[in-house]
Amino acid sequence: MDDRLNSMRPPADAIIAVTYRCNAHCLMCNVWKSRETDALRPEHMRKLPPRLKTINLSGGEPFLRKDLPAFVAEARRQCPNARITISTNAYLPRRIAGMMDEIRRIDPAIRLAVSLDGIGAAHDRVRGDEGAFASVMELIDELTAGGFRGLRLSMTLFKDNLDQLLDVAGLARRRGLELGIVAAHSAETHLGLEQAPTDGMGADLKEPFQRIITEWLRSWRPKQWLRAHFAYNTYRYLAGRRWRFRCRAGGDFFFLQADGTVYSCSVRGRPMGNILHQSWQEIWQGPRGQQARDFVSQCPESCWMICTARSIYRGQAWGVIAWIVTHKLSAHRGLLRLPDPAGIPASHRKEELCGADSPH
Numbered sequence: 001m002d003d004r005l006n007s008m009r010p011p012a013d014a015i016i017a018v019t020y021r022c023n024a025h026c027l028m029c030n031v032w033k034s035r036e037t038d039a040l041r042p043e044h045m046r047k048l049p050p051r052l053k054t055i056n057l058s059g060g061e062p063f064l065r066k067d068l069p070a071f072v073a074e075a076r077r078q079c080p081n082a083r084i085t086i087s088t089n090a091y092l093p094r095r096i097a098g099m100m101d102e103i104r105r106i107d108p109a110i111r112l113a114v115s116l117d118g119i120g121a122a123h124d125r126v127r128g129d130e131g132a133f134a135s136v137m138e139l140i141d142e143l144t145a146g147g148f149r150g151l152r153l154s155m156t157l158f159k160d161n162l163d164q165l166l167d168v169a170g171l172a173r174r175r176g177l178e179l180g181i182v183a184a185h186s187a188e189t190h191l192g193l194e195q196a197p198t199d200g201m202g203a204d205l206k207e208p209f210q211r212i213i214t215e216w217l218r219s220w221r222p223k224q225w226l227r228a229h230f231a232y233n234t235y236r237y238l239a240g241r242r243w244r245f246r247c248r249a250g251g252d253f254f255f256l257q258a259d260g261t262v263y264s265c266s267v268r269g270r271p272m273g274n275i276l277h278q279s280w281q282e283i284w285q286g287p288r289g290q291q292a293r294d295f296v297s298q299c300p301e302s303c304w305m306i307c308t309a310r311s312i313y314r315g316q317a318w319g320v321i322a323w324i325v326t327h328k329l330s331a332h333r334g335l336l337r338l339p340d341p342a343g344i345p346a347s348h349r350k351e352e353l354c355g356a357d358s359p360h
Contacts, residue, residue, distance in 0.1 A: 008285070012053040012314070013253035013307050015266055016040075018071055019060040020258050024089045025128030028158050028184040031060050038258045039276060042067055045074035047275050049284070052079040054310065056113075058087045060258070063096050073106045085111040087154065091132065093139035100143065111150040113180070114139060117157075118164035119171065126161050140175065153177050157238065158184035165208040169215075178223065180230075181212070183237045185267050185303055209235040210338050217324070217331035225324045230309055232327075232338070237304040240342030244302050248311040250293040264292040267303050 018040055022032040048055075055075055062068050068086070075084060084107055088096060103110055116136050117126040123133040143151050155161075155168050165181070172179035209231060216228035233243055250264030250272065260276035262283050263269030270292035273283030283289055313320055330336040 008251070010049045010051045011252055011254055011284075012051070013310050014048065014052055014054070014256060015056045015058055015253070015307060016071075016075075016256040017058050017060060017258045018062050018068065019065050021064045022060040022089070023064065023091050024061065024132070026089075027126055027128065027160055028156055034060075036259060038065075039260050040256070040258050042070035042074045044260065044275050045071060046078050047280050048075065048078050049280055050079055052082045055079060055082045055084045056087060056306075057084065061089055061091065062086055063088055063092055063099060068099060069102045069106060072103050072110065076107050083109065083111065085113055087113045088115070088139075089127065089132070090114050090136040090139040091129070093135050093142060096139055097142040097146070100148065101146075104148070109150070111152065112143070112148070113152050113154045115156065116153045116168055116171070117155055118161045119167045122161060122164050140177075144175070151177060152180065154180045154182065156182055156184050157234070162204055162208070166211065169212050178227070180227070180306070181234055182306070183234050183304060185305065205235060205239055205341055206338055210336065213327075213338070214331045214336050217328045217336065225328065226313070226320070228327070229320055229323055230306075232323075233304050233309070235338060237302075238341075239339070241339055242302040243304070245308075245312060247296055247299060247301075247303070247308060248315075249296045249299075249308070250289065251296075252311040252314075253307040264296050265303070265307070267305075268295075268299060268301060270295045 019038045020031060020034040020036045021038070022029075022034075025032050057068070057071060057075070062071075063086075065071070072084060072086075075082065086103075090096065100110075100112065114136055115127075116133075117123050118133070120133050123136065124130050140151065153168070153172050155165070157165060169179055169181075213228045213231050213235070216224040216231065219225070236243055247265075249269065253265070254272070255263040255266040255269050256275060257263060260274045262272045262275055264272060270288075272289040272292045273286055275283065278286075327336060
């Protein structure tokens with residue numbers, strides 16, 4: 001057996017799409033156009049590597065599956081130390097709230113990430129359906145009134161909703177909710193989108209990101225400092241100043257599609273095997289698994305997503321801490337400046353005061 005396989009550690013993170021079906025019509029995602037059939041079943045969670053640390057149950061819209069609680073139960077039994085998060089578009093607030101009551105009995109530590117990409121009509125426009133924002137607010141009200149503490153918001157940022165960033169951050173702050181800001185990616189493997197709709201964002205990126213990152217760094221909550229670091233690199237990704245790092249897709253994390261195929265990642269992932277027909281060892285240590293990792297080693301994308309970030313935070317913790325200390329001081333002194341987006345002529349750039357463009 002290849003020595004690389006003998007020394008390979010098990011993955012820590014997984015994104016699992018439990019369904020192709022989706023009731024939204026989002027501008028930055030084509031999952032809702034899929035005609036594929038869901039083959040993944042709750043019992044297939046018994047094949048997951050038991051040492052997973054995080055599991056994100058996604059879709060499509062996972063709450064369209066009546067057996068979603070069974071997915072949570074099987075994943076919890078198989079991976080007892082994993083933190084499980086469900087992602088939702090909140091289109092079915094009453095159904096979701098009811099299912100969450102059952103799911104919380106199965107896993108009291110469950111987390112729910114609710115997509116919010118704008119305020120009012122802006123969110124409806126991004127999601128492609130009137131009433132989408134009202135459904136989000138109804139679900140937030142229902143779950144917070146019931147004392148659910150695992151709720152967070154997630155904003156997918158691209159050219160059509162950049163002007164909503166500060167307003168969404170303000171709503172999260174007023175409601176006392178965590179906010180994750182993620183850049184739209186091409187994600188052909190997962191979202192069926194060959195090109196991310198992020199072109200043309202340019203100089204308009206800088207001010208809202210600088211205000212949010214400064215606010216989070218001035219907080220005395222360590223989670224907000226980490227979110228500031230993540231937001232900073234989201235900005236760099238969108239601004240064309242990507243951080244070049246060694247991606248650990250197919251090693252530290254993987255993506256499991258609703259047809260049972262295990263991919264190295266959700267963006268340009270290569271198939272490693274199928275959990276419906278193979279054992280985990282056959283998938284992870286088989287020839288297709290190694291071929292997928294070989295592709296990752298040459299992949300030029302440098303994606304900045306939660307899964308890639310987790311690998312970096314675990315492997316480069318001291319670098320992240322150093323960034324937080326340096327930039328927190330700058331934020332408190334009012335000196336934090338982000339690098340200009342790539343491609344802006346030097347004559348149009350404002351002077352940088354704190355060297356924020358330095359690598360971690």
